[in-house]
Amino acid sequence: MTAMKAHWPHAFTMTMAIMLCTWSIETPAAIVTSDCASINRFCTLDELVGGGSMRINDQVFANWSADDEYTVAPVDMSLVSVIPLDDQALNPGFQLVTNGAMRVTGFDYIDINLAFYVSVVSGASPIVGSSLELSALEFGAGNVGGIVAVSSDVITANGIDVLGEQDVLEIVSLPSLLSDSIDFASQTALLVQTNILITGENLPDTVALGSFMQRFRQTALPEPPLLPLLGLTLLLLWRRRHRSPL
Numbered sequence: 253m254t255a256m257k258a259h260w261p262h263a264f265t266m267t268m269a270i271m272l273c274t275w276s277i278e279t280p281a282a283i284v285t286s287d288c289a290s291i292n293r294f295c296t297l298d299e300l301v302g303g304g305s306m307r308i309n310d311q312v313f314a315n316w317s318a319d320d321e322y323t324v325a326p327v328d329m330s331l332v333s334v335i336p337l338d339d340q341a342l343n344p345g346f347q348l349v350t351n352g353a354m355r356v357t358g359f360d361y362i363d364i365n366l367a368f369y370v371s372v373v374s375g376a377s378p379i380v381g382s383s384l385e386l387s388a389l390e391f392g393a394g395n396v397g398g399i400v401a402v403s404s405d406v407i408t409a410n411g412i413d414v415l416g417e418q419d420v421l422e423i424v425s426l427p428s429l430l431s432d433s434i435d436f437a438s439q440t441a442l443l444v445q446t447n448i449l450i451t452g453e454n455l456p457d458t459v460a461l462g463s464f465m466q467r468f469r470q471t472a473l474p475e476p477p478l479l480p481l482l483g484l485t486l487l488l489l490w491r492r493r494h495r496s497p498l
Contacts, residue, residue: 282309283336297332297348300368308336308344310376311468316368325360328353337467342377345467347387354450355390355460361451362461369409370468371441378438381469382406384418385431388462391424397453398424402446402464406434409441420464424453438471 287304288295295304297318305314320327331353337345354362372378382404389400401421407414416434446466452459 282307283338285336294333294335296330297334297366298329300334301329306334306336306346307373308338308346309341310373310470311344311379312371312373313346314369314371316366318367319365320363322363323361325356325362327362327364337465340467342470342472343383343467345383345465347463347465349388349463350461352460354448355458356450356452357458358452358455362448364448366446366448368444369441370444371409372470377470377472378440379442379468380438380471381433381435382416382418382442382444383431383433383465383467383469384420385465386420386422386428386461387465389422390458390460390462391422392456392458395424395452395454395457395459398457398459399449399451399453400459400461401449402461403449404444404446404466406436407443407445408439409443411443415439415442442468 283292284307285292285295285304286306287302288299288306295306297316300306300313300316301318304316305312307313318329331351333349333351335347335349337347356362370379384402384404386400386402391398399421401419403420404418405414406416406418415436418432418434420429420432422428422430444466448461450459450461
């Protein structure tokens with residue numbers, strides 16, 4: 253009987269430790285790239301437009317396209333890095349870093365339309381919101397004016413319904429709008445269309461976009477209720493104790 257009494261608190265302690273560890277550990281962060289030279293690290297915009305894709309945690313970013321038909325200042329998309337953001341398990345996304353490729357002088361302008369699909373993997377919680385943030389930009393010291401703007405439409409995967417629009421911008425001598433976010437009904441897949449506009453307003457002006465970030469927020473899966481599971485664990489251990497031979 254003494255051995256059984258000693259076993260009881262040990263089994264209880266081990267069971268509780270396992271339960272608490274299971275609840276406290278989030279799904280490990282995951283980055284998987286396809287058809288990108290920097291494997292599982294990042295993709296260039298050129299690689300993504302050429303058929304590459306990224307899985308970031310439970311979301312897949314694929315089917316990228318770019319249209320710069322109206323751009324006066326050409327952009328080398330092979331210099332633009334699209335870096336996965338996996339630091340928030342249920343709010344992954346990417347940071348687009350231009351590495352100097354999106355800079356204009358005078359009245360030249362960059363006007364690029366990007367499009368991509370984002371979807372969740374099978375069994376993952378749906379997407380319910382998006383955020384957009386201008387994270388780095390530059391105006392010349394003697395600028396008369398200048399505009400850096402990023403606008404993004406979040407659309408249902410069939411391309412029919414616009415779920416929301418996000419706009420971030422910086423204009424010389426006017427108040428900034430550096431972040432924007434939207435919420436929408438649960439979606440397992442989205443079409444995202446993003447416009448990047450960069451221009452000066454006078455011959456000496458220099459304007460550059462350094463980077464922006466976009467994330468897509470998922471709903472949190474409910475955690476198991478603590479007290480009912482604790483009660484069930486105690487009951488199972490009690491039954492095991494009393495059915496064991498003395």
